[in-house]
Amino acid sequence: MTDFKTGILISFEGIEGCGKSTQIVLLAERLRDAGKEVVVSREPGATPLGAKLRKLLLDPAYSPDALTELLLYLADRREHRRLVITPALQRGALVLVDRYVDSTWVYQGFARDEVESSLIEKLNRLVAGDNWPELTFVLDCPAQVGLARALERNRETGAEGVADRFEQRHLDFHEQVRQGFLVLAKAARERFRVIDAGQEIEMIHDQIWREFSLKYAIS
Ligand code: TYD
Numbered sequence: 001m002t003d004f005k006t007g008i009l010i011s012f013e014g015i016e017g018c019g020k021s022t023q024i025v026l027l028a029e030r031l032r033d034a035g036k037e038v039v040v041s042r043e044p045g046a047t048p049l050g051a052k053l054r055k056l057l058l059d060p061a062y063s064p065d066a067l068t069e070l071l072l073y074l075a076d077r078r079e080h081r082r083l084v085i086t087p088a089l090q091r092g093a094l095v096l097v098d099r100y101v102d103s104t105w106v107y108q109g110f111a112r113d114e115v116e117s118s119l120i121e122k123l124n125r126l127v128a129g130d131n132w133p134e135l136t137f138v139l140d141c142p143a144q145v146g147l148a149r150a151l152e153r154n155r156e157t158g159a160e161g162v163a164d165r166f167e168q169r170h171l172d173f174h175e176q177v178r179q180g181f182l183v184l185a186k187a188a189r190e191r192f193r194v195i196d197a198g199q200e201i202e203m204i205h206d207q208i209w210r211e212f213s214l215k216y217a218i219s
Contacts (some may be wrong), residue, residue: 008091011100012141017149042098044076066114079171106180139197143174
């Protein structure tokens with residue numbers, strides 16, 4: 001496999017229940033088998049401060065306005081970048097993140113439609129700086145399919161009936177989120193790869209691996 005000199009940041013995006021975390025685990029395993037250092041992370045909540053912010057952000061007891069919500073996600077990201085992402089990239093690791101800058105643009109911007117997208121873009125750039133993803137996989141599926149899976153996951157983990165603040169939102173909101181990711185992907189084709197998340201897990205993984213191998217010239 002190519003010996004990467006610098007780290008690579010890859011993000012996974014999509015609606016709730018689209019299967020991001022499963023695919024991250026599969027890609028991480030495959031890369032580790034090939035001898036790479038892989039750091040798997042997620043937002044929100046990857047740091048001690050972030051874990052507290054995550055609790056607040058997902059708690060249905062609160063309904064912050066869009067700007068407050070935006071600032072909390074950005075605070076989480078800044079800490080995540082400082083403590084996890086930058087050090088890992090500096091070591092030359094491959095960093096796979098479950099949600100990153102694009103989730104903010106879509107959830108706090110496009111789907112809520114209360115904060116200017118250009119402001120979100122500016123703040124995202126300020127917070128993430130040169131730790132910008134090189135490659136972003138959008139796992140795309142209808143909102144109904146994703147939400148059904150998210151509810152199933154809650155049932156399996158014993159969290160039935162305790163949908164978080166985002167899962168409680170209407171189907172229309174999630175469909176809007178889905179469209180938001182597709183809009184972004186269309187606008188920056190060199191970075192984004194949209195994958196049909198309705199396929200079998202192995203097929204999705206094969207497609208992700210193919211795209212990764214093509215981009216980084218791995219045979
Ligand atoms: P999580 O349980 O991690 O959801 P998922 O498994 O679908 O990733 O919850 C994260 C929630 O936070 C999710 O609903 C999306 C939302 N979110 C934002 O609204 N803005 C952001 O910038 C990020 C990173 C996440």
